[in-house]
Amino acid sequence: MTLALALEQLLNGLQLGVMLFLMAAGLTLIFGVMGLINLAHGCLYMVGAFACAAVAAATGSFWIGLVASLACAAAAGAIVELLVIRRLYDRDHLDQVLATFALILMFSEGMRWLFGSFPLYLDIPPLLQGAMALPGGAQYPVYRLAIIATGALVALGLYLLIGKTRLGMRIRAGESDREMIGALGVDIRTLYTVVFALGAALAGLAGAMVGALQSVQVGMGEPVLILAFVVIVIGGIGSIKGALLGALLVGVVDTMGRFLLPQLVGLFLPPSQAGMIGAAAASMLIYVMMALILAVKPRGLFPAAHA
Amino acid sequence: MKKLVSAATLALGMSVSGLAFAEPVKIGMITTLSGGGAGLGIDTRDGFMLAIKQAGNSEIEVITEDDGQKPELAVQIADKMIQSDQVDILTGIVWSNLLMAVAPSAVAQGKFYVSTNAAPAALAGENCNPLYFNAAYQNDNLHEAMGEYANRGHKKMFIMAPNYPAGKDSLTGFKRYYKGELTSEVYTQVGQTDYAAEIAQIRASGADGVFAFLPGGMGIAFMKQYAQSGVEIPVMGPGFSFSQDVLPAIGDAAIGAKASGQWAPDFDTEVSKKFLADFQKEYGRLPSIYAVQAYDAAQLILSAAAKADVKDTEAFRAELLKADIQSPRGDFKFNTNQHPIQDIYLTEVVKGDDGVLTNKTVEKIFDDHGDAYAKDCKM
Numbered sequence: 001m002t003l004a005l006a007l008e009q010l011l012n013g014l015q016l017g018v019m020l021f022l023m024a025a026g027l028t029l030i031f032g033v034m035g036l037i038n039l040a041h042g043c044l045y046m047v048g049a050f051a052c053a054a055v056a057a058a059t060g061s062f063w064i065g066l067v068a069s070l071a072c073a074a075a076a077g078a079i080v081e082l083l084v085i086r087r088l089y090d091r092d093h094l095d096q097v098l099a100t101f102a103l104i105l106m107f108s109e110g111m112r113w114l115f116g117s118f119p120l121y122l123d124i125p126p127l128l129q130g131a132m133a134l135p136g137g138a139q140y141p142v143y144r145l146a147i148i149a150t151g152a153l154v155a156l157g158l159y160l161l162i163g164k165t166r167l168g169m170r171i172r173a174g175e176s177d178r179e180m181i182g183a184l185g186v187d188i189r190t191l192y193t194v195v196f197a198l199g200a201a202l203a204g205l206a207g208a209m210v211g212a213l214q215s216v217q218v219g220m221g222e223p224v225l226i227l228a229f230v231v232i233v234i235g236g237i238g239s240i241k242g243a244l245l246g247a248l249l250v251g252v253v254d255t256m257g258r259f260l261l262p263q264l265v266g267l268f269l270p271p272s273q274a275g276m277i278g279a280a281a282a283s284m285l286i287y288v289m290m291a292l293i294l295a296v297k298p299r300g301l302f303p304a305a306h307a
Numbered sequence: 308m309k310k311l312v313s314a315a316t317l318a319l320g321m322s323v324s325g326l327a328f329a330e331p332v333k334i335g336m337i338t339t340l341s342g343g344g345a346g347l348g349i350d351t352r353d354g355f356m357l358a359i360k361q362a363g364n365s366e367i368e369v370i371t372e373d374d375g376q377k378p379e380l381a382v383q384i385a386d387k388m389i390q391s392d393q394v395d396i397l398t399g400i401v402w403s404n405l406l407m408a409v410a411p412s413a414v415a416q417g418k419f420y421v422s423t424n425a426a427p428a429a430l431a432g433e434n435c436n437p438l439y440f441n442a443a444y445q446n447d448n449l450h451e452a453m454g455e456y457a458n459r460g461h462k463k464m465f466i467m468a469p470n471y472p473a474g475k476d477s478l479t480g481f482k483r484y485y486k487g488e489l490t491s492e493v494y495t496q497v498g499q500t501d502y503a504a505e506i507a508q509i510r511a512s513g514a515d516g517v518f519a520f521l522p523g524g525m526g527i528a529f530m531k532q533y534a535q536s537g538v539e540i541p542v543m544g545p546g547f548s549f550s551q552d553v554l555p556a557i558g559d560a561a562i563g564a565k566a567s568g569q570w571a572p573d574f575d576t577e578v579s580k581k582f583l584a585d586f587q588k589e590y591g592r593l594p595s596i597y598a599v600q601a602y603d604a605a606q607l608i609l610s611a612a613a614k615a616d617v618k619d620t621e622a623f624r625a626e627l628l629k630a631d632i633q634s635p636r637g638d639f640k641f642n643t644n645q646h647p648i649q650d651i652y653l654t655e656v657v658k659g660d661d662g663v664l665t666n667k668t669v670e671k672i673f674d675d676h677g678d679a680y681a682k683d684c685k686m
Contacts, residue, residue, distance in 0.1 A: 005511040012503035108341065117345035119527055119556035124535060131537025139510070141535040144503065213535075214500040215527035215556050219342040223498060259504045262493065271492050272478070279470045279494040 004138035009259050010252065011134075015144045017251025018151025022206035023228040024235070024243040025158060026199025032238030033174045033195050036085060037093050039100040041203055041228065042221025043107035048073040048204025049211030049220060050111055053122035062125035066208050073204020074197040081196040086189070104222070111218050119217040122208075147209050154202065155244055162240060171195060175238060227254075230286055234293050236300030245301060250286050257285035330616040331366040334608065335388035336399035337381055337409065338423075340373035344523045346552035347401045347597050348373070351423050353590050354598030355399065358605035361585070367612065370394065376401075378408040385409045389416055395617040396421060398604055401597070403427040403446060403473035404497075414438040417620065421608060421627075423601040426646065427472045428479070432680035435644040438620070440627055442604035444569060445646045445678035446473050447480025449545035452567035452651040452672040453518055454484030457543065461516035462487045465509050465540070468520040470494040477520040477545065483679060490514040495521075500528045506536045514540060522547040527556045534560035541565070546666070549656050551595035554664040561656045561664060569647075570599045570636045571654045571666040579635040593665060599635050606632040642677045644684035651676050 027041050051072035056065030084103065088096045128143040162168035170191055173181040182188040207221070214220070231250050235242025262278025269277065293301065336355060339348030352371055359369055370392055374381040381400060388394045396419040400406045406425035413420050414436045422441040430436070431445045457464055466481055466489060468474035478492060490512040493505055509517055517540050521529050526548040533542060546568030549561055572583055572593055582602060586594040594602075611617075611626035630640050642648050651673040654666040 002511060005507055008507040008510070009504060012507060015503065016501060112341065112345075117340065117349050118552060119346065119524055121556045121558050123531075123558055130535065139537040141532070141537065143535055210500075213528070213532055215524040215531075215553075217524050217556075218345065220500070220524075223500070255504045259508065271489070275492045275494045276470060276475070279496065283496050 004134075004136050007134065007136055008138050008140060009255055011140055011144065011148070013252030013255035014248065015148050015251070016255055017248035018148050019206055019210055020224070020227055020231050020251055021151055021244050021247035022154060022202045023224055024231040024247050025154070025240055026202045027228050028232040028235070028238055028240060028243045029171070029195055030199050031232070033171055033178075034085075034089055034192055035178070036088060037096045037100070038085070038199075039097060039225065040080065040103035040107065041199070042225035043104055044073045044077055044200040044203040045207035045210075045221040045224060046107065046111060046218070047076045048207030049122070049216045050115060050120065050207075051204070052208035052211055053120040053216045054115070056122055057120070062123070062212065065122070066205075069204045069208035070201045073207070074201040076204075077200020078193055078197040080200075081193050085196065086192070089192075108218050115218075117218065119215040122211045122216050124212045143213065147213075150205075150209065154205075158240055167191075167194070227286075230290050232300075234290055234300055236303040239300070239302040242300055242302035249289075253289055254282075254286050257282040261285070330612075330618060331368070332396065332608070332612045332617045333392065333394045334367065334369045335385070335392060335394035335397045336369055336371045337374050337384050337388070337397065337405075338371070338399035339376045339401050340371075342376050344376045344401060347424070347523055347595075348399070350552055350595045350598040351399055351401060351601040354586070354594060354601035355423065355605045357582075357586055357589055357598075358602045358609065360589075362605075362609050364609075367609070371399070374400070374405060376405070378405050381405040382408050382412075385413055389413065389418055395419065396608060398608075399423055399601070400425050402471070403476070404471050406430075407472060410439055411436075419617070419620075419623070419627075421604045423604045424597055425473065426476075428476050428680055429472070431644050431646055431678055432683035433685075435680075435684035435686060437624055437645075437686055439645060440607070440641070441646045442607055443600040443647070444649070445644075445680065446476035447483065448651060448676060448678060449547070449567045449569075450477045450480030450518075450520060451484045451679075452653070452676070453543055453545060453565075454481040455672055456565065456567065456653055457481075457485050457516055457518065458487065463490050463512075463514045464488070464516045464518055465490050465493070465512045465514035466518040467491075467493040467495060467505060469497045469499070469525065471497050474520060481518055495525070497525075499525060502529045502532050505529075506533055506538060509533075509540060510536065510538045516540060517542045519544045519548055522550075523553065527553050530557045530560050530564075546596045546654065549654075549666060550597065551593045551665065552597065554656065554666075558664075559658070562658060564656045565669070566654050566656070566666065567651055567672060568596055568654050568666065569649050569651055570596060571652065571668045573665070573667050574635065574637070576635070576637060578633045579637075582635040593663065603632060603634045603636070603639065606634070638675065642681045643686065644678070644681040645686075646678055646681065648675050648677045650674055 048069035052065035052069035055068035056062050124143045128146050131139040131141050231246040235246025261282040265278040266274035338351045372384045397413050398421045401424045403425040410420045420439050424443045426441045426446045468477040543565040546566045549566045610631045615622040615626045617623050653669040657667045
């Protein structure tokens with residue numbers, strides 16, 4: 001194994017982690033502030049990707065599509081919050097899971113109805129096409145580097161928003177005591193809608209960026225959603241810092257596992273079997289890691305302050 | 308003259324299928340109409356229904372249900388179709404892991420299964436069954452053709468497939484014919500959408516060719532990411548990786564990719580041209596390889612139903628075995644294990660004059676190709 005290959009795989013892990021962070025940040029914010037388990041978060045990711053693909057196809061510009069994806073996902077999030085989610089805050093988690101699962105089915109069928117069952121085309125903007133040389137002789141796609149940079153900017157933005165602004169103060173207050181902040185005269189209903197729309201916009205951004213890299217199709221959100229849940233459980237539910245570290249950990253471990261485990265098994269077995277067994281083991285790796293972390297720290301790496 | 312004869316046989320064939328059947332036939336179609344694999348299932352359904360519609364026979368009934376690419380759901384639907392709908396024939400499953408969950412139990416209950424796509428090795432050899440027919444191929448076939456093609460000029464290949472029965476059949480088939488060296492043999496997850504880790508391995512492998520079997524959304528993701536990676540090693544694959552259902556979404560990144568297939572839209576035969584025109588007229592898009600396979604499966608069922616009662620298993624089976632159809636693929640007959648013997652071609656992805664990406668036939672790789680498992684099938 002060369003240094004260039006190791007570096008490339010590390011960047012791949014980082015890029016996957018950053019993408020997961022965009023999903024997990026919204027999920028963990030919504031859980032932290034409103035105590036809501038939102039299975040439909042993956043749908044907002046899908047909405048972002050479809051909005052970007054449709055608008056980019058109509059206007060010819062990926063960038064307008066990207067803006068549209070943020071707007072559409074935030075709008076979809078706000079509408080869903082107003083119509084459905086709002087009625088679920090006082091219910092227990094089972095009701096929330098049931099209702100948001102129904103939302104998944106409705107979003108999926110709605111998208112199929114609007115756009116059909118065949119994947120849509122969304123290409124990377126010309127500015128970010130191709131690969132660039134890295135120190136050490138490695139080549140790396142510019143677009144993936146751009147995703148890493150975007151993720152870092154979003155993390156910084158969220159840190160500033162939550163740590164330094166009035167809205168952030170209210171979000172933190174909402175996390176530690178929902179009833180008290182309402183009693184102090186803060187419009188908690190609007191705050192909930194804003195937080196939900198913010199989380200939705202982040203998911204939509206992730207969907208649009210990843211849509212250009214993968215395929216824009218119905219049902220694209222659910223596999224990512226499962227990983228995002230793993231991330232927030234590892235990171236500690238409700239904690240943005242936990243979501244960031246959890247996401248990077250999952251991204252790097254998953255990528256390195258898929259790359260190294262088959263080679264490791266290959267030391268003992270013939271290549272065709274090693275490939276199969278290694279691949280199977282790699283797909284379990286992050287769940288094994290989650291189990292280990294929870295055994296040592298049952299509330300995740302950075303549990304949120306409140307009980 | 309030849310054209311005239313083939314047109315006449317076509318007309319004759321259609322008039323036969325327009326006649327009343329010996330008995331009404333009920334067909335249960337289980338296929339993937341939702342989720343990431345939906346494009347494949349929809350082409351399967353549409354190709355199948357095109358043949359049914361053309362036959363214009365009211366004594367044939369098709370019940371269609373969506374399996375969502377989930378084996379447990381496919382099993383439930385199959386049980387329901389057999390027990391409460393009392394279908395005579397099951398068909399339509401796209402994925403081999405789903406087929407393995409459904410077909411063996413369906414044939415054990417005395418129902419016919421005519422596969423439109425999935426063709427795992429497990430059902431082609433020792434465990435072949437008189438009631439199980441495959442109208443598509445045996446899973447290994449298209450991969451075998453690419454292995455043969457790779458022998459010309461590729462000395463070190465990197466091969467990759469998803470970790471499920473058809474993925475294993477794929478790499479087995481490729482290796483059966485490929486004589487050169489393999490740098491790596493990589494199994495990815497089914498439904499995987501990010502191939503950064505695999506692309507990094509390809510870059511570091513020193514291979515001079517990449518063989519990837521990635522149907523549906525997996526192929527779209529891989530090809531787009533590969534085009535951005537700066538890796539210049541040529542990619543090839545079986546027809547599924549560059550089939551008509553995924554080409555529009557891959558975009559120009561697919562141009563020049565070599566693949567194998569039993570059919571391509573540019574086939575210069577009357578039957579193929581007519582099929583292409585009819586499909587486009589009916590659905591407003593180009594058919595994929597899945598649509599052709601399903602079209603032929605429906606034709607096979609229709610041809611047998613016109614001559615024999617589906618409840619008379621022996622007689623119906625004998626009629627199916629004759630494969631008395633005009634396939635858009637050209638030559639088509641059944642092997643001893645009831646899988647096709649057919650020609651397999653090398654195709655290349657090109658951009659047509661109208662800007663639509665499609666597959667162009669380059670040359671024939673295998674003539675009258677069967678499969679490696681037929682010899683183990685004792686029927």
